[in-house]
Amino acid sequence: MALLEIKNLHTRIAEDGTEILRGVDLTVNAGEVHAIMGPNGSGKSTLSYVLAGKENYEVTEGEVLFNGENILEMGPDERAMAGMFLAFQYPIEIPGVATITFLKAALNSQRKARGLDELPTPDFMKLVREKAKQMNITSDMLKRPLNVGFSGGEKKRSEILQMALLEPTLCVLDETDSGLDIDALKVVSNGVNALRSPERAMIVITHYQRLLDHIVPDIVHVLSAGKIVKTGGPDLALELEKNGYADYIGEAA
C-alpha cells in the first residue's frame, strides 16, 4: 500500500472560488523522496496546505488517502497525529510562548494520541538538546518566543527541529530553501537527510534545483496550472534548471 495516494484532486479557494488544483494525481511510497517543482502560482503551496488540512481551501473533487485512509474529512490536528508534518514556507509567530514550551506541548500531545506517556522533563530536555545541536540551535534560541524575531534561517531550522522531534511518516517541505543562505541551506539539508528512512516519505516543494543538490530526490514532478504535467528522475530537475518552465506552462493550459 502506498503511504500517500492523491487521486484527481481538485480544489478552489473557499473565499472566492478560484480554482487552484485541477486534477492532481500523485502516489508516494514509504522511503521515497519526491520533489515538486513548478513556476509561481502553479499550486505547489496550495497542495501542501490541502494535504495538511488548512480551512481556506475547498476540495471539489478527488480523494487523498494517507495510509489507506481518506484524510479529507480529518482536522489538521488529526492528520498531524496520523503522522503528517508540514514545514511551513512562512512559519507563524506565537508571541510569549517560548520555543521549548511549544515543542513540549506538541510532542506530548502527539505522544498521548499514540498512547504513550508524556516524556518526563529531564528526558525531554535531553532529547531536544541533542536534536537542536544538529540544527545549530542554541538553548538561548529555544527560550525565545516561537518564530518571533527569528531570522529566515532560524525559522527554517526551527521547522526542521520540530520535524525531527515529532518523527512524522510524511514530511511536506514547502519551499524550505527560500530565504536561506548557502550555509543555512547545508544545515537544513543535513537535518532533512538525517531523517530519511525506509519508513518515512518526503515531498519537497521548491522552485530551484539548488535545494535538490543537497536533498537528492528519487522522483521529480513538474506542477503547472494545478496539474502534474511531467514526472521523471533527478535529471528532470537539472533540465528544468537549464531550460526553465516555459515548455510546461503551455502544456498545462
Place this chain on the structure above:
Amino acid sequence: MPAVQETVDRVREIDVEQYKYGFVTNIESDKAPKGLNEDIIRFISAKKGELEWMLETRLDAYRRWLTMEEPDWARVSYPKIDFNDLYYYSAPKKSGYGLKGLDEVDPELLATYEKLGIPLREQEILAGVEPKNRVAVDAVFDSVSVITTFKEGLAKAGVIFCSISEALREHPDLVKKYLGSVVPISDNFYATLNSAVFSDGSFVYVPEGVRCPMELSTYFRINEQNTGQFERTLIVAEKGAYVSYLEGCTAPQRDESQLHAAVVELVAMEDAEIKYSTVQNWYPGDADGRGGIYNFVTKRGDCRGVRSKISWTQVETGSAITWKYPSCILRGDDSRGEFYSVAISNCHQQIDSGTKMIHLGKNTSSRIISKGISAGKSQNTYRGLVSAHRKASNARNFTQCDNLLIGQDCGAHTVPYIESKNASAVFEHEATTSKISDDQMFYCLQRGLSEEEAVALVVNGFVRDIIQQLPMEFAVESQKLISISLEGSVG
C-alpha cells in the same frame, strides 16, 4: 511550561459549563434578618463585640449611603439591585470569635476548604511543603473569618495577621489610626455601603524594618444564598517593611446573582513595599448569563512615605460583573505604583476594570500593564486614570493595554483618562487589539495540538508578562484557571 500541559489535562477533565467550585456547603448559619437599617448595623457591630467608635463610624457611613446614588458610568448593565432583599450578615454557627482552635471549627467547613485546596491545618502544611513556600491563610466564609493559620510564627517576627474583627478587638488603636484613611467612608456608593456593613476581612500590620517571613493569603468564600459579602482588608507596612499578600475567591453556582462589595486599603510608609495579588474566580454565571457574582470592589493603596512602593497584580477570571479599579496614591516623593492585570471574560461576563495612578509627590513613577481577553458574548473594558498633581514634578507613567479577542460576538474597550497639571510629567500610553489568527491556530493544529490546547497556549503566551509577577505557586494555578475559563470559546 508543564503548566500548559496540566492546563490542558484539567480542561479535559472538566465538562463545559462546570464551575469547579460551584458546590454548596450545608452548614447551619447564624443570620441577621434580610434588609438594611440601623438595627442591622447595630446587630453586626454587637455580634463582633466592637467598640462604640466603630459602631458610630458604621452608622455615619450608613446615613451617608442613604443619600448616595448607585454609579452608572461603567460599561456594564444588570438589573437594579434591591439592597433590602439581601442578608448582610451570615456566619457559620461554629466558627470565628471565641473559638480556641481548629478542633472547634465545624468539620463541614473544614471539608469545604479542603475541597477548595486551601490548607488550614498548619501541621499538614508543614509536613508536605518546603518552609519557604509556606503561606499563612485567613479563611473568610460568608461574613466571618473562620481561622487564620501561622499566627504565632508571624507574631514572633512582629507581624500581625488576623481577621479585621479580631484586630478591632485586640488592636483597636492601630485599626482606628488607619481604617478609612485611604478609602474615606464617603468615597463611593459601594465603599460607603461596605463601611456601614462590613463583616470581616483581613488585617495585616508589618512593623518597621520587618520583611514578612511568608506569603500571606486570604481566601474568600460566599456560601449562603442572597447574602452579600462585604469584606474589609487593611494592610499597613511601616518604614522599610515588606509584605506580599494574595487573595483568592470562589462561590457556589446559583441562579441568582450575589453581591460582593469589598474595600481594601493599603498603607506603605517610607521605603516600605506592599505586593498585593488577586486571583479572582467568583462564579461567573452560566452560559446564558444567569447568576454569578456582582463584584463591586474598591481597592486603593497609599504610598504615604518616600520611596514606598505598591504593586497590584490581578488575574480576573470570574464574576458576572466586575467593577474594580485597584489604585495607587503616590504621595511620597520617589514612590512607585504598579498595576498588572489579566482580565478574562467569557460567555456573558462584563468587566469594567482598570486602575488609577494619582501622582502627588515628586519623581513618582507608575507602570500599568493590562491584558484583556474577551471571548463568547462578553464585554471587557479597561478604564484607567493617570493624573499628575501640580507639585508632581518629573512624574512618570507607562501604560500598556493589550486586548485579545476570541470569536465574533465579544467586545474590548479601552478608556484611558490622563490629567497632567505639571509640565515636567511624562505619560506614555500604548494600546493594541488583536485576535488569535487563523494562521496561528492552523500552525498549532498542524503540530498536533487540539483547538483548546492551541488557544490555551496562545493566551498563556499573551499574558506571560503578568503571570510572572505572581508568586510561583499561584502563577501555575492562574495558567490553569485561564485555560479553564476560556473553555468552549473556540469552535
